[in-house]
Amino acid sequence: MDTQTSGSTDRRILDRIGEMVAAERELRDLLADGRIDPESEQRRLRELEAELDQCWDLLRQRRARADAGDDPDQAAVRSVEEVARYES
Template sequence: MSEHDTLGTVRSLVDQEHQLRQKRLAGEIDSQEERAQLQSLEEALDQCWDLLRQRRAKSEFGGNPEDAAARPVKTVEGYLQ
């Protein structure tokens, strides 16, 4: 996935997050469903940001950014902040 494609995915996920919050405010979904869906969206966003960081690091240090690959959610979510 190119950097452009990854950024497009980020935009789409952020839009989905906003739609989800609107549904909650409108009473279309309950807070438990909102939390579950938000967790999934946040995990996907974390994977995208990780992929972008990998691509940029590879470019900066002479590697091929196309060699970057999305890592599993468990890996990305396990990073220390």
């Protein structure tokens, strides 16, 4: 297992999370400015939240594998439905 490659993969996941958080803020600003309707904002927020949940889940899987001495690259993105079950 190449820890540098693993770290760069984790960094990419964290960067994507940051992008999605910024997109959430932008949606809220668009709504506040009246440049997007509430239904569109809510639909896109739900999509972003689902993808965020998947990214956080993948990052947790990777970290758990690394902590256990396993290959974090064997972690895989789980479906939105599967991730939602873990959060319930």
